[in-house]
Amino acid sequence: MEHEEHLKLLQATAESNQEAFAQLYEATSAQMYAVSLKMLKRKEWAEEAVQEAYVKIWHNASEYQTGKGTVLTWMVSIVRYRALDMLRYHKVRGESELFEGDGDSLFNPDGLAEQVPEKLAECIDELDSEQRQAIHLAYFNGLSHGEVGLHLQSPLGTIKSWIRRGLQSLQRCLSI
């Protein structure tokens, strides 16, 4: 239902309907901002990434195809790539703290939040805990292999292998 509603609004956005775009923003911006804030930590950077993402979505609404997933996952991709670029830029400039250590709260032993699709939650739960932690740190915090290694205090080669094998397991489990 959510996807159909978003799709209707996105299709109208593709025809330059500003009200539809405003409604799409209303419906999705809290999720988009949560993703951006988690990665970038600083409010002003997170807001900037969200702004850039919606400007992009307004201009590129007609490029969405259902083969690209739900409207929301497509939009999350856009804000995540923007946040990753900004994160790298600020790291190059030495302006970004490496990691503030708030990732542990994600590793809820009771499993993933209800909103995560059941199959994905099941597949994530099946991963070894190291693989799950490494993938979570990379996904939610935008950490590189090396940074995940610093956080988990494990060598680079080990981290690369955890992430690679974790993703392979997810691929099998999700039938990608």
Place this chain on the structure above:
Amino acid sequence: MNYLLEARRNALAAEYVLGTLQGGARRRYQQLMMQYSLIRETTWMWEQQINDLSRQLDPVTPEEVVWQKISQRLGFVDVPAGNIVPLVQKKKSAVWQWATGLATAAALILAVVLIRVQTVEVTPPQVAVVQGEKAQALWLIEIDDEIIRVKASDNLQPQLNNDYELWMVAKDGRAPVSLGLLPKSGQLELAKHALFEQVEIVALAVSLEPLGGSPNGLPTTVLYTTELMTL
């Protein structure tokens, strides 16, 4: 290396979406996405699966000012984010299909252009491709002994009320150095800054600026970064 082999294709797509494919490998992957539809489709598959993870985060409502800035940048007037009248849905499938077809055609043309650039342009010592979020090339930058040549791609959607400015980010930590305004269409030559020979450059950055360029000598809103590749 065969990027089209299934296992390798999935491994690269997964790490690209996760964000752990970085630096030169990430840029090469973005170029492969432009060239091969199979690689694009594999990436989308991973995006739609992995990005559902974001639902694990509790939503955080951004401040009202975020919407205000978006509407300002897009030139909207009087569209408050709250209290919006319900949308009356109209039939629009024909336009939708047409627009989708056009986007696909544009992507194909871009792939062909890119292959030509890669095979024909062999002389410049350094090049950089500034890419948007979805890996579309926006500017091609070539640097030779004296000149920086910049070509704007047709993908670029120029903003009437802003200029784009190119910056050099040096490894020594100094503030970014402006290299000049980028063309919104066509080609432009910029003078090569003397610092090119004196410092190690870690990245080029593109910022969005008021018309005429940065008012204070520093980038206002950094949109993209890219690295120089030596050929």
